[in-house]
Amino acid sequence: MTSPEKTSPDPASPEATSPKATPPETTPPENARRVACVGAGVIGGGWVAHFLARGYDVTAWDPAPDAALKLRRLVDAAWPALTSLGLAEGASPDRLTVTGTLEQAVAKAEFVQESAPEKLDLKRDLLTRLDAATPPGVVIASSTSGYPMTDMQTTAADPSRLVVGHPFNPPYLIPLVEVVGGEHTDPAAVAWAARFYEAAGKSVITMDNEVPGFIANRLQEALWREALHMVANGEATVRDIDLSITEGPGLRWAVMGPMLTFALAGGEGGMAHMLDHFGPSLKSPWTRLEAPELDRELYDAVVAGCDEAADGRSIADLVAERDKGVIDVLRATGRLGREGEAR
Numbered sequence: 001m002t003s004p005e006k007t008s009p010d011p012a013s014p015e016a017t018s019p020k021a022t023p024p025e026t027t028p029p030e031n032a033r034r035v036a037c038v039g040a041g042v043i044g045g046g047w048v049a050h051f052l053a054r055g056y057d058v059t060a061w062d063p064a065p066d067a068a069l070k071l072r073r074l075v076d077a078a079w080p081a082l083t084s085l086g087l088a089e090g091a092s093p094d095r096l097t098v099t100g101t102l103e104q105a106v107a108k109a110e111f112v113q114e115s116a117p118e119k120l121d122l123k124r125d126l127l128t129r130l131d132a133a134t135p136p137g138v139v140i141a142s143s144t145s146g147y148p149m150t151d152m153q154t155t156a157a158d159p160s161r162l163v164v165g166h167p168f169n170p171p172y173l174i175p176l177v178e179v180v181g182g183e184h185t186d187p188a189a190v191a192w193a194a195r196f197y198e199a200a201g202k203s204v205i206t207m208d209n210e211v212p213g214f215i216a217n218r219l220q221e222a223l224w225r226e227a228l229h230m231v232a233n234g235e236a237t238v239r240d241i242d243l244s245i246t247e248g249p250g251l252r253w254a255v256m257g258p259m260l261t262f263a264l265a266g267g268e269g270g271m272a273h274m275l276d277h278f279g280p281s282l283k284s285p286w287t288r289l290e291a292p293e294l295d296r297e298l299y300d301a302v303v304a305g306c307d308e309a310a311d312g313r314s315i316a317d318l319v320a321e322r323d324k325g326v327i328d329v330l331r332a333t334g335r336l337g338r339e340g341e342a343r
């Protein structure tokens with residue numbers, strides 16, 4: 001856990017000024033049935049679809065005037081994929097209530113998932129508001145893709161129940177959630193969230209330490225940094241980058257992670273032989289790493305490259321294609337449970 005055994009709080013810390021650092025003491029995570037999703041765009045909407053498919057009652061709030069319409073559209077578009085995976089008993093899009101205020105959304109929630117835009121001040125203010133409106137003891141998770149909770153929980157009255165629950169797009173199909181607390185999070189809240197996500201059908205990695213970008217995004221972003229570099233230098237096109245993964249390592253990564261995959265590169269000698277054999281020659285590609293300058297030219301090249309790669313397919317077409325492909329992979333790699341649900 002991020003903050004192992006709590007001692008007396010530092011008098012300058014938010015913990016010291018909070019009315020009470022409340023550990024989650026209400027519903028056991030496996031029994032929680034009412035989820036509030038705050039922020040209902042790509043990720044919040046994806047969470048809504050996931051929780052509905054798992055049979056939860058979901059309340060959602062988003063300040064955008066057209067949010068309810070867009071959310072219902074997203075759920076409708078995802079429902080065929082979710083049905084093909086297998087719905088939990090009683091699961092229905094009708095169990096979604098879109099509320100007019102944030103307070104209504106969280107009033108009876110047993111778990112809250114925040115998925116508002118990735119802006120630090122906005123997250124800080126929103127988590128403070130959520131903490132004030134949510135019943136005591138209920139865990140509140142942020143979908144942030146990179147901010148440490150320590151930086152987001154600075155103004156909440158009870159920071160002890162705030163955790164990061166970082167999902168992957170779309171949350172209704174990709175099982176992984178990375179869970180981590182901040183300096184002022186109660187480890188019990190982290191443990192509660194991890195158990196809740198598991199009960200909700202997710203694969204959970206609980207991190208003991210805060211690392212910007214968590215684990216999977218650091219890996220993805222390292223790869224993406226190289227990709228942008230090669231596009232900027234004219235060494236690879238957007239299409240080359242995507243093909244190099246979908247026709248190459250990406251096929252293996254759905255089955256085995258990069259570590260075990262490379263252990264097999266060492267043949268009978270496994271990882272030890274792989275390191276002896278290839279380690280010295282990796283120094284040169286490794287030391288080339290640096291952040292590319294995301295200037296206008298690179299920005300335009302990447303956007304144009306993606307338009308070209310889409311080859312006339314709309315975003316909705318690509319979402320449907322991705323969802324079908326991910327379900328096929330989940331099925332082919334034995335990651336579906338008894339009822340056909342993703343494990």
Ligand SMILES: NC(=O)C1=CN([C@@H]2O[C@H](COP(=O)(O)OP(=O)(O)OC[C@H]3O[C@@H](n4cnc5c(N)ncnc54)[C@H](O)[C@@H]3O)[C@@H](O)[C@H]2O)C=CC1
Pocket residue numbers: 038039040041042043044061062063064067114115116117118122126143144145146166167168169
């Ligand atoms: N898009 C992605 O692939 C992933 C995004 N995330 C994280 O999920 C969060 C949401 O990102 P997206 O869904 O992509 O963004 P988005 O732009 O699709 O959706 C954000 C939603 O938040 C709403 N919103 C604006 N101000 C708000 C406020 N004050 N309170 C509540 N809602 C508000 C907007 O109306 C919008 O519907 C971010 O923290 C992001 O880092 C995490 C994993 C993947």
Ligand SMILES: C[N+](C)(C)CC(=O)CC(=O)[O-]
Pocket residue numbers: 144145167168169217220
């Ligand atoms: C692009 N992103 C950093 C927001 C991506 C994620 O956070 C996870 C994902 O879905 O790949």
